[in-house]
Amino acid sequence: MNKIILGLMAIIIFTFVSCNKADDDTPKTFTLKSADVSTVFTQEQFGEGQNGCTGGNKSPQLTWENAPSGTKSFAITMIDINAFGPGIPFDHWLVINIPTTSNSLVKDAGNISGANLPLGASHTPNGAYPNYVTNPDFVKAYAGVCPNVGNTNQYEITVYALNVATLNVTANATSTDVKAAIKSTTISSAKMSVTASR
Template sequence: MRTPHDFEPSCPRRASLLAWLGMSVVMAANVACAGENFIVTSANFSDGGKFGPRQIFNDAGCKGPNQSPSLTWRNAPAATRSFAITIFDRDAPGRGWWHWAVANIPANVQSLPENASASGALRKLGAIESRNDFNVEGYGGPCPPPGSPHHYVITVYALNVDTLPLSQGRPAALFDREISGSTLGSAQLTVTYGR
């Protein structure tokens, strides 16, 4: 039988909790520390890789189907009450470029299918989407000017609130501000695209 001292030192509160409450709370203590390895992955690309062809914008000289990527996340902090997602081009001139912001994804959701933005899947979950910097509501894929590839930061945020005080179609920068004030933890991928 394992003792409280057998548990990983990266989660010291778990060991003290077990010693105080007894071994019957092993599962609960494990859940409380799950957020230490909060990660996000995608079937469309890998961290440090390139956007898939289906995610590319369909305007401004780009000819892609503009489908939001599939995303899967796990090991969010135990106190998570909802999730939010943003995609931001950090290489765009000026303040950068918002491609997507989604909030109010329920805490029991751990993945989004490809094209969740346009297919209506997010609305079925009760989630809301911002207006991106293309001035379009929902997802707007990469479409940088010709030249060096741009880096796009995809972030899944674990939030300490069920819903943010936002409405569908508000600017992405406003979503970002509200998300920042309620974040428990985040997981990121950085993906490139150039033309």
């Protein structure tokens, strides 16, 4: 009888351990969140001195978790997906070469100084170059949201896990060029959608 009881206990313990191991092996979802915004931008993230907006022009804090295996760097984009009409976007912010030792960006990481970015990371020109500003260095920063009066625009903030440590783009690459380079090296991505209204 004792042998039967011991055998049953061994089966129960083995089953419990196996179930826990299976749970541990379940892939976790790559996620992106912000301490500053959830679904709607605040005045702090609005642009300053453009199109009548008087915001703080500060990029939101971002945190991402559960990056996939093989990730060698991260990139961030923030895009107004219908800025000039359906399917006509404007790129507000691009950051590349974020090291895997970082899983967040602080508030105002998009400052033109670049001082708030993780070591090794850099801005690339936003959508103002070259159509609105000819100097790519001038627009290597966060461009605050600023929809037209009466409009509610939708923005996508996306973090990309890349299979390269350094993205191969030129100094005067446009945001379209950078997005193409990001797409070609992406392992996985996570995004959040945020709106802004005036």
